[in-house]
Amino acid sequence: MLTLKLPDGSVRQVPEGTRPREVAASLGKRLAQAAIAAKVNDKVVDLDSELRDGNGELSFQVLTDKDKEALAVLRHSCAHIMARAVLRLFPGAQLAFGPALENGFYYDIDSPTPIREEDLPRIEEEMRKIIAAAEPFERFERPTSEARELVRDLGQGYKVEHIDDDLKQYPTLSFYRQGEFIDLCRGPHVPHAGKVGAFKLLSIAGAYWKNDASRKQLQRLYGTAFFNQKDLDAYLHQLEEAKKRDHRVLGKQLKLFTISPAVGSGLILWMPKGATVRGILEGFIKEELLKRGYQPVYTPHIGRLELYRTSGHFPYYRDAQYPPLFLHQLGQTVDTWLALLESDQLSEQAEAAFLKLLEEAGKTMTDVPGEPAATLGRYAAAGKDKAKKAEALQAWLGRQEGYLVKPMNCPHHIQIYKAEPHSYRDLPVRLAEFGTVYRFEQTGELAGMTRVRGFTQDDAHLFVTPEQIEEEFSANLDLVLFVLSSLGLNDYRVRVGLRDPQSDKYVGKAENWEKAEQTLLSLVQSRGMNFSAEKGEAAFYGPKIDFVVRDCIGREWQLGTVQLDYNLPERFDLEYIGKDNAPHRPVMIHRAPFGSLERFVGILIEHFAGAFPLWLAPEQVRVIPVSERFREYGQRIENELRSHGFRVAGDYRPEKIGYKIREAQLEKVPYMLIVGEKEQSAGTISVRDRVDGDLGAMSIAELVKRLHDEVKERRIRQVSTASAGLSERGAQFAD
RNA sequence: GCUGCUGUAGCGUAGUGGUAGCGCGGCGCCUUGGUAAGGCGCAGGUCGUGGGUUCGAUCCCCACCAGCAGCUCCA
Known part of the structure; x- marks a missing residue:
């Protein structure tokens, strides 16, 4: 007999070999219907697995669609369903790995006819059929050698390789069968395909077999699945919302930074507002x-190549650096030569051309340092020895004056x-x-x-x-x-x-x-x-x-x-x-x-959804006159605040204030000051707060104090609607 | 670097083998206003770049550049 300890603390005796499905049924009909999997001693198992090994007691919990672990099981099963659909539509496709992810699942597939984005609806259609049929996932085990034969007979070469490389030490391996579809898999799975309430295939991308760039690249199909449509819709909506805070989008909208192909990829041009932050x-x-x-210290943007040879950075990260700058132009040539040689990409013709170039240079250029002729001699003497050839070139390069950005x-x-x-x-x-x-x-x-x-x-x-x-x-x-x-x-x-x-x-x-x-x-x-x-x-x-x-x-x-x-x-x-x-x-x-200021500011933009706290906001205050008649008063307010060290702008365009407020709001300016007849005659301003809206009239002194305090404390007031997504995200990613 | 996708006015987008529309923005005029979009008009495009196919290419093909998603990498 086994002793099961249930989540409510109660204890239950069941015979060895009892299945979680049976335990669930004995606990209640509705629970049995809702059951997705079970958790036994913190391990998630199939409902049809057998309970064993009851030294002492087992903790036992039935997992339903309320449990996070059940969602992962569902997604894993959905990956299988997708793979099954793909095999139906793309005969000869081979499967690699197909796990559940934090927010969905993927399956890596190698198909003789490549799967295209346009194919996703067809695959989804096929999946819907499979889900409607609601066939069970049936687990079975085979001794490892038989398992290997089985996957081989199924034409699944990657699975064979997987067994040979990683699974040999296990005596038996498990499979899941669903209709005509059989897949080597550790499990667990949902009881039947019908449990997938809602799913969506999201994208296709390349991914290397076993995450190794030197191996074949497969197609990775991403998707997500939920127990019901509502959760799926909520997830997709959340994805859309998250994209709105993308720093690349906001950076453009808020004029924080730009990247120009004319300057180069990956080179940030900080616009005035971004530079202010x-x-x-x-x-x-x-x-x-x-x-x-x-x-504090200041150091130059370039340094002797030798310096980076000593530190190790140059040899270790050669491919990830801008190429070295040599004072003699021949340096670049020989450096390229060496790089090709070391990466085994030096063709015979190229080598001959390089040799000729160096020889000519030795004869005709009087300003080549480091005796090219001697280098040629050493190179020739090296014969086919790659390392010695490289040494010869390195010796010459070492005598060149070279710099590294x-x-x-x-x-x-x-x-x-x-x-x-x-x-x-x-x-x-x-x-x-x-x-x-x-x-x-x-x-x-x-x-x-x-x-x-x-x-x-x-x-x-x-x-x-x-x-x-x-x-x-x-x-x-x-x-x-x-x-x-x-x-x-x-x-x-x-x-x-x-x-x-x-x-x-x-x-x-x-x-x-x-x-x-x-x-x-x-x-x-x-x-x-x-x-x-x-x-x-x-x-x-x-x-x-x-x-x-x-x-x-x-x-x-x-x-x-x-x-x-x-x-x-x-x-x-x-x-x-x-x-x-x-x-x-x-x-x-x-x-x-910070790491890097570029990355940090990028992340900050997303964190605040562009609405920087007052102390960081590129424009802290915007003066908005009710009409052009109050321009002069508005500018007086501007100057006053500026003299207190605040970053202020005024919007004097002949637009209605609703329009100008909307614009300031969209530009995420923390404070708007409305000035008109009332304010001018009373010597006040009406303050509108980005978060709380209209605060009413205030004296300048009052406003200055308010701003000062907020800046001094580096107060973060804005984790409002715009950044609500972040806390949701935080919760979602909490574990 | 690899796989796939994308590139139309400052921004967001529609569209077609017969040289292009829309919205926002910009500019001008009218309106001088009270807390998230007032009205009318005008200007603005070598359809990423370079080749090719074609009588004719923004559209089809190739290369390059740039971007997006993922993989690999990240001192």
């Missing part, structure tokens, strides 16, 4: 840094640290700069302000003694948290980025990594922070703690980051003189509370 944020940070003992500020800051000797008494040294960096991000990655090719980090590098690490690192976590909370950005998650033990992309000694990772983990633990430790998310020189937020369509972006680095100090041979009068190696902390 950015400037205020910069001031905000600068003030904080001053309080926290940082020292900086992809990172740290090497520059390190040179400032190195410019003078340091005593342990000086440490920590905290060098801060709004450093603009350039990275050649892949075209497919560019997105508004959130993923760009040129951006400004609110960067700083701390040089500390080993004893200071914890305190300084912790202080920086405080700074990031302070910044986020000052802006009401509470919907973020904390990620501890650790190295991936499988990968060789990391520099430095294992023991340093070990030490650094332990420091970070114990720090977040002792602070009681919610975090997820993720392997493979570290920087190449050290582990880090990132603050990650979502944009209006649910994509995650890293904002603030604090990173611990034992390795660059070693690469650059940094020192300080300790108490013992001997040189010691400092440790570096890299950190940026």
